[in-house]
Amino acid sequence: MPNRIFDASQITKRRTxxxxxxxxxxxxxxxxxxxxxxxxxxxxxxxxxSSIMNIVKSxxxxxYTRYPNCIGISPGCPCPEINRNLNILRLVPGQIxxxxxxxxxxxxxxxxxxxxxxxxxxxxxxxxxGNLLESVYTNDTTYRFTNLKDLQPYSFSINAINSSxxxxxxxxxxxxxxxxxxxxxxxxxxxxxxxxxSLKYILNMGLDKMLNYISSVNLGPTRGSRYIYLWITTIVGxxxxxxxxxxxxxxxxxxxxTINKASSPLNDNDSLIWLCNIIDYITPFxxxxxxxxxYNCPADVVSRVKNIGEWDKWQTAWQLWYNYRENDGYTTAxxxxxxxxxxxxxxxxxxxxxxxxxxxxxxxxxxTRLTIQNKKQNYLTYSWDNVISSCLSEDDEQIIQDLIKPLxxxxxxxxxxxxxxxxxxxxxxxxxxxxxxxxxxxxxSPPLMFIWFWKEYIRILPxxxxxxxxxxxxxxxxxxxxxxxxTWRLKAAHMEDRPVQAIRRRYTGEMIxxxxxIIDGAQWIPYQEDNFISPPFADFPSGHSHFxxxxxxxxxxxxxxxxxxxxxxxxxxxxxxxxxxxxxTTLYGDFIAPRSSSQIQxxxxxxxxxxxxSTWEEMxxxxxxxxxxxxxxxxxxxxxxxxxAVKVNEYINSTWNIQTx
Numbered sequence: 022m023p024n025r026i027f028d029a030s031q032i033t034k035r036r037t038x039x040x041x042x043x044x045x046x047x048x049x050x051x052x053x054x055x056x057x058x059x060x061x062x063x064x065x066x067x068x069x070x071s072s073i074m075n076i077v078k079s080x081x082x083x084x085y086t087r088y089p090n091c092i093g094i095s096p097g098c099p100c101p102e103i104n105r106n107l108n109i110l111r112l113v114p115g116q117i118x119x120x121x122x123x124x125x126x127x128x129x130x131x132x133x134x135x136x137x138x139x140x141x142x143x144x145x146x147x148x149x150x151g152n153l154l155e156s157v158y159t160n161d162t163t164y165r166f167t168n169l170k171d172l173q174p175y176s177f178s179i180n181a182i183n184s185s186x187x188x189x190x191x192x193x194x195x196x197x198x199x200x201x202x203x204x205x206x207x208x209x210x211x212x213x214x215x216x217x218x219s220l221k222y223i224l225n226m227g228l229d230k231m232l233n234y235i236s237s238v239n240l241g242p243t244r245g246s247r248y249i250y251l252w253i254t255t256i257v258g259x260x261x262x263x264x265x266x267x268x269x270x271x272x273x274x275x276x277x278x279t280i281n282k283a284s285s286p287l288n289d290n291d292s293l294i295w296l297c298n299i300i301d302y303i304t305p306f307x308x309x310x311x312x313x314x315x316y317n318c319p320a321d322v323v324s325r326v327k328n329i330g331e332w333d334k335w336q337t338a339w340q341l342w343y344n345y346r347e348n349d350g351y352t353t354a355x356x357x358x359x360x361x362x363x364x365x366x367x368x369x370x371x372x373x374x375x376x377x378x379x380x381x382x383x384x385x386x387x388x389t390r391l392t393i394q395n396k397k398q399n400y401l402t403y404s405w406d407n408v409i410s411s412c413l414s415e416d417d418e419q420i421i422q423d424l425i426k427p428l429x430x431x432x433x434x435x436x437x438x439x440x441x442x443x444x445x446x447x448x449x450x451x452x453x454x455x456x457x458x459x460x461x462x463x464x465x466s467p468p469l470m471f472i473w474f475w476k477e478y479i480r481i482l483p484x485x486x487x488x489x490x491x492x493x494x495x496x497x498x499x500x501x502x503x504x505x506x507x508t509w510r511l512k513a514a515h516m517e518d519r520p521v522q523a524i525r526r527r528y529t530g531e532m533i534x535x536x537x538x539i540i541d542g543a544q545w546i547p548y549q550e551d552n553f554i555s556p557p558f559a560d561f562p563s564g565h566s567h568f569x570x571x572x573x574x575x576x577x578x579x580x581x582x583x584x585x586x587x588x589x590x591x592x593x594x595x596x597x598x599x600x601x602x603x604x605x606t607t608l609y610g611d612f613i614a615p616r617s618s619s620q621i622q623x624x625x626x627x628x629x630x631x632x633x634x635s636t637w638e639e640m641x642x643x644x645x646x647x648x649x650x651x652x653x654x655x656x657x658x659x660x661x662x663x664x665x666a667v668k669v670n671e672y673i674n675s676t677w678n679i680q681t682x
Contacts, residue, residue: 114138114181114188117162122196123317125204127175130163134181134188142182147175150590151603169198172222172480174592174604194233195593195604196315197225197480206290207297209322216289220487221480223293224494225592226315227256227300228476232596234308236465242564243402243505244355246468250411250502251346252307255339257495259299263287263330268492268680274411275345281338283331289487294318294326302336306343349409357404362516364389368397369522371554376543379526386433386523388516388559398557406510411499412676413507413669421507421668425661427517427561436655437523444548444652445534449626452536453614455548455651456621457598457632458565458644462550467644468501468568470597474640475576481587481609482580489681493579496679500571503669508567508662509558517561520652521547521554537622547652550621555653563654566662567669569644573637574670579681582636584610610634 115134122129133141145164146156157164169175174195181188200218231252235245258276261267265286269278287295297316305312359365363384369377370392379385390398406418428436447455460466465473475497479490518526528542536548546554586608594604600618607613612632619625634640645663648654
């Protein structure tokens with residue numbers, strides 16, 4: 022038997038190492054809201070730096086493995102605690118999912134990670150406009166936040182924590198904090214309070230849901246304007262159904278606003294409960310995904326309000342109207358292409374090298390579709406004017422069509438040269454204007470941008486009545502829907518070529534100045550993102566200019582010509598332009614484009630650029646001229662659309678006749 026050498030100092034060292042390792046065992050009851058409570062371990066009280074052997078501090082103590090409830094000598098030790106925890110200690114929690122909100126103030130709920138990594142603590146960090154607030158911790162999968170700022174946009178980050186560390190963070194969508202009284206109202210509180218803040222909230226949240234969906238499926242200007250018109254008309258009609266006051270009388274668009282009412286009007290509180298349930302009922306018709314209500318109204322309260330409001334009668338009447346609108350011609354108008362147009366079998370290839378001889382096209386001055394990144398455009402809603410109007414007759418629309426005409430010959434060449442010269446001399450502010458109004462990928466295009474402007478203005482506007490809110494929204498929705506119909510009728514009637522086609526046709530082989538340098542005219546492109554270049558429909562007239570003018574006329578009618586410049590923390594600002602990574606806190610009507618935020622050119626703008634509007638007309642004018650900055654339209658398309666918008670406004674006011682008081 023070989024001799025064994027026993028070194029007492031080594032035995033002492035090993036025992037000391039073990040004792041030190043043991044001192045870092047998990048405490049059974051760590052103090053709340055401390056590092057120990059979050060991570061699950063920490064040194065016992067009284068363990069100081071001087072107590073720890075140098076071999077430990079230098080990282081050379083490798084003999085012992087620390088587990089939550091014991092100290093192991095090595096992996097494979099028969100201790101059941103070691104074997105039970107080996108995998109758990111290596112497993113950091115997975116990602117939480119399925120964040121939902123419920124009103125009451127804000128109750129946020131989520132699904133636990135799918136992996137078996139518990140027990141878990143959850144860390145929830147609220148954020149108001151990018152500013153992180155104090156985090157809270159819970160062992161539940163739900164948490165109620167109170168004392169939030171009414172009608173201000175919050176988001177929340179959530180991650181799971183166990184003894185091995187923190188899992189990945191999930192960030193919620195933005196949600197507005199509800200007025201404090203709304204939670205009480207939807208629970209059936211009989212004490213009547215001012216309904217205006219809660220109505221602002223309900224309309225804003227409903228519009229947020231619709232705008233996010235429309236941007237996600239890229240409905241475009243015509244289909245988007247119809248979609249939001251149907252949703253808004255349903256909401257306003259349902260509000261009108263249970264209210265004693267009304268700003269619309271008679272039959273419009275196959276709905277009788279005088280007759281379609283409950284026998285007895287609802288009080289303010291019950292009207293809000295009614296509207297919450299209307300939104301929950303009709304929104305799944307428009308958003309074919311897993312819609313979840315945020316309004317947790319008790320069943321007995323809902324039953325009482327529906328009974329007084331004659332829900333079944335409303336439901337039957339609305340379904341008839343909705344069926345009528347589902348057969349209004351939009352399906353055919355969505356798919357019809359101008360296959361009989363002269364240039365349908367031609368295309369203008371945009372790839373930086375191909376030279377197209379546009380003069381050999383059958384009709385060089387008519388619209389031709391582009392091929393961008395090897396994808397040939399289709400015309401967007403060519404026959405959209407065939408969708409049933411809410412108020413215009415065929416004679417009305419012919420009068421409008423005769424009102425304006427595009428330029429031809431030398432006059433057309435002059436205005437195309439103006440576009441070429443403008444885009445060759447763009448300032449950073451011009452470029453930001455072009456991008457701000459473009460309605461690029463992931464955003465809503467005009468006209469839906471103006472629904473966003475409306476909801477944000479209403480949210481911060483003091484002393485606005487409930488009738489002014491709902492009926493101004495209806496007025497705007499009608500203007501935008503009819504604007505899309507009329508504009509696309511005129512586009513199809515004239516089929517005017519776009520500037521990208523006109524400039525390339527006239528300047529191929531010549532070196533010209535452009536926003537991207539001195540180039541052959543054969544390769545001229547507008548100031549747009551390279552996967553877009555130019556919209557898939559004719560130049561004349563401009564949809565942007567019509568929609569923005571209609572918005573200006575409507576907002577001036579209801580709220581005066583001047584914008585109330587109130588401090589606002591914008592909600593869901595990315596819906597209107599991708600240059601806004603985070604929503605901003607500024608004056609309403611001011612928009613700050615951060616340095617180098619352009620999606621088209623690097624280092625644009627060189628310094629922050631602020632677009633500031635003090636009147637609705639200023640906003641409209643900037644939207645219209647932005648299409649010249651972007652090389653999308655010529656001036657006649659801009660001014661012609663404004664004139665058409667004024668005429669359509671006259672028809673809407675004389676037919677719908679929505680009263681401001």
